[in-house]
Amino acid sequence: MLRAALVQLNVGDDPAANLPGTLAFVAEAARGGAQLVLTPEATNLLTPDRERQRALLRHEADDRTLAALRAAAAEWRIWLSIGSLSLRHDDPDEPRFVNRSFLIAPDGGIAARYDKIHMFDVDIDGRAIRESAAFRPGARAVLAQGPWPMGLTICYDMRFPALYRRLALAGAQLLTVPSAFHPTTGAAHWHVLLRARAIETGCFVLAAAQTGTHPAPHSEGREPRRSYGHSLAVAPWGEVLADAGTAPGVTLVDLDPARVEDARARIPAWRHDPVIWGP
Numbered sequence: 506m507l508r509a510a511l512v513q514l515n516v517g518d519d520p521a522a523n524l525p526g527t528l529a530f531v532a533e534a535a536r537g538g539a540q541l542v543l544t545p546e547a548t549n550l551l552t553p554d555r556e557r558q559r560a561l562l563r564h565e566a567d568d569r570t571l572a573a574l575r576a577a578a579a580e581w582r583i584w585l586s587i588g589s590l591s592l593r594h595d596d597p598d599e600p601r602f603v604n605r606s607f608l609i610a611p612d613g614g615i616a617a618r619y620d621k622i623h624m625f626d627v628d629i630d631g632r633a634i635r636e637s638a639a640f641r642p643g644a645r646a647v648l649a650q651g652p653w654p655m656g657l658t659i660c661y662d663m664r665f666p667a668l669y670r671r672l673a674l675a676g677a678q679l680l681t682v683p684s685a686f687h688p689t690t691g692a693a694h695w696h697v698l699l700r701a702r703a704i705e706t707g708c709f710v711l712a713a714a715q716t717g718t719h720p721a722p723h724s725e726g727r728e729p730r731r732s733y734g735h736s737l738a739v740a741p742w743g744e745v746l747a748d749a750g751t752a753p754g755v756t757l758v759d760l761d762p763a764r765v766e767d768a769r770a771r772i773p774a775w776r777h778d779p780v781i782w783g784p
Contacts, residue, residue, distance in 0.1 A: 507652055509541045510534030511713045511736040511756040513749045517720030518552035520561060524570055526753075528577055534755045535581035541652050543586040543713040545736070546604070546660050546683045548574075550591050551715065554724040555639055562602055564593045571607065579613030584651050588683020588713050589621065589659050594641055601641040606657050606683065608649045617649035619657035623665055630689055636661075646671055653678045653762065656708070660684040663698050663712075666705055673706035673775045678765045680708045684732075685715035691733025696745065703739040707769035709760050710739040716751050741768035 512530045516523040527548060534542045549570035552558060565571060571590055578585040587607040594603045604621040620643025624636040646668055649655045656672030656679070663669075663682050672680060680702060686695055703710040716734030721727065736749035738758040749756040769775060 507540055507760045507762070508538050509543065509711055509738065509758050509760055510537065510539035511711060511738060511747065511749055511758070512542060512544045513714055513716050513734060513736045513753050513756065514545050514548065515717045515719060515732075515753045516547065516549070516551050516715065518550065518554065518557055518723050520549045520570055523549060524573055527570070528573060530753075530755050531574070531577050531585065532581065534757070535583050537755065537757050539583060539757060541584045541586065543588060543681060543683065543711055544574075545588040545713045545715045546685045547715060548587055548590055551685060551719045551730050552721055552724050553727040553730055554721070557724055558591065558602065558639065562591055562593050564595070565605070568592055575609050575613040575615070578609040578611060582611045584611060585609040586651075586655075586681050586683070586713075588681070591640075599641055602639055603643075604636075604640045604659060606659055606681070608651050608655065608657065616651060617647055617657060619643065619647040619649075619659070620645075621659040621662065622646070622668065623661045625661040629687060646675075648672055648675045648677055651679075656680045658682050660686060663702060666702065669702045669706050669708075670775065670778075673708055677706070677708055678762065679760070680706065680710045682710060682712040683714070684712055685730070686733040688731050688733045691735065695733055695735060696737065699737050699739050700743045700745065703741055704743040706775045707741045707765055707773075709741060709765065710737070712737045712739075714749070716753060741765050742771075
């Protein structure tokens with residue numbers, strides 16, 4: 506049995522102000538017996554102001570949020586899935602940032618990294634959103650060896666089921682989908698997409714989420730970001746095990762690994778891939 510904790514956040518445009526609350530929730534989760542703690546996409550910073558991003562974001566080696574969360578994982582002896590951090594790219598000639606997920610081991614070491622592949626480039630509610638203008642997409646799927654084999658993904662990735670099938674076929678039993686999901690698409694698609702990814706793969710799906718209207722006191726004159734919330738834990742058969750609603754906080758859930766094999770034995774569609782010709 507694995508006890509996991511979904512940390513639901515409402516971060517703003519100041520990483521230093523965001524960090525104490527995140528650390529407090531991680532500590533609360535650990536005290537509740539969580540062996541695996543998961544935070545959302547953009548754990549360090551959410552702002553509509555690209556210039557502010559340029560001023561505040563750091564490379565991985567210099568990011569204070571990453572350093573503090575690594576120390577917290579070591580202090581509490583937990584696995585910590587940092588849903589993602591916005592960081593400067595490793596390539597000095599790349600002006601765009603990177604949206605990077607980390608799996609931190611109980612000794613504080615970085616067990617795995619994943620750069621978000623699918624960029625949220627959409628027109629919604631009369632507004633153009635172009636994530637690829639600010640973030641360089643990754644190109645490689647990542648299977649991490651955590652407390653269980655874990656497939657790492659981020660937010661908009663959930664709309665691309667081929668990624669999840671590849672992770673399941675590679676051995677994933679648990680899929681992480683940290684998110685800062687748009688309220689409009691969240692109300693329509695969040696639950697059904699996450700349940701579908703679980704059913705298709707026979708995996709547990711854990712999706713820690715950002716929620717609410719994000720504080721932006723340093724980004725005057727810009728419309729603040731909003732997120733849907735509803736951090737979810739979904740079983741391999743598709744049942745929602747936990748829904749965090751819309752308040753920031755910690756949601757604990759116990760996961761039985763036997764349910765993965767049971768779901769896959771009942772309907773092994775995750776490995777039924779015949780050759781299809783046409784169109």
